[in-house]
Amino acid sequence: MKYAISYVSTASSNLGEEEIQKILDYSRNWNMDHHITGILLYSEGNFFQVLEGEKQLVEELFKRIKNDARHYDIIKIFSKDIVEERFTGYKADFISVDSRYRENDLTTYLAQIDKLNPGIQTSVKYILKNFSEGIK
Ligand SMILES: Cc1cc2nc3c(=O)[nH]c(=O)nc-3n(C[C@H](O)[C@H](O)[C@H](O)COP(=O)(O)O)c2cc1C
Numbered sequence: 001m002k003y004a005i006s007y008v009s010t011a012s013s014n015l016g017e018e019e020i021q022k023i024l025d026y027s028r029n030w031n032m033d034h035h036i037t038g039i040l041l042y043s044e045g046n047f048f049q050v051l052e053g054e055k056q057l058v059e060e061l062f063k064r065i066k067n068d069a070r071h072y073d074i075i076k077i078f079s080k081d082i083v084e085e086r087f088t089g090y091k092a093d094f095i096s097v098d099s100r101y102r103e104n105d106l107t108t109y110l111a112q113i114d115k116l117n118p119g120i121q122t123s124v125k126y127i128l129k130n131f132s133e134g135i136k
Helices: 017-033 055-066 103-113 118-131
Strands: 002-011 037-043 046-054 071-082 090-094
Touching: 002 055, 017 037, 017 090, 046 055, 055 071
Parallel strands: 037 090
Antiparallel strands: 002 046, 002 071, 037 046
């Protein structure tokens, strides 16, 4: 059974750019190795993540993520069984006003969200839009 979880969270105040990059790199490597797809975005002190894959694997991973002291106030947007993954591969990025922001990537994320179940799509889009508001 395939499963998907999405949430937003607040980065711990002492989290520097290097630490954030470490989280992005670690999650990209681990998830790719374990056939977990989705995205992890960081912007202005918040994380937004979608995780997709084998149900047990995704649930165990989310448990570890929830216990991670590098962020808090984890708000789950949805968790549900899915027929197939909607994200091709796994992307982990900063999105921000500075030069690290790459417009194409955000367009890619939004295009992928277009393929989600309409019920979920609305809330993910809403959150992602607000999430990226600072960069528009
Ligand atoms: C916002 C955020 C997102 C994370 N996403 C992932 C992820 O997608 N995959 C992953 O393996 N670890 C992710 N981590 C790291 C995990 O919380 C945890 O450190 C890692 O799974 C190693 O677990 P362990 O220290 O219990 O061995 C994330 C951490 C944070 C703060």
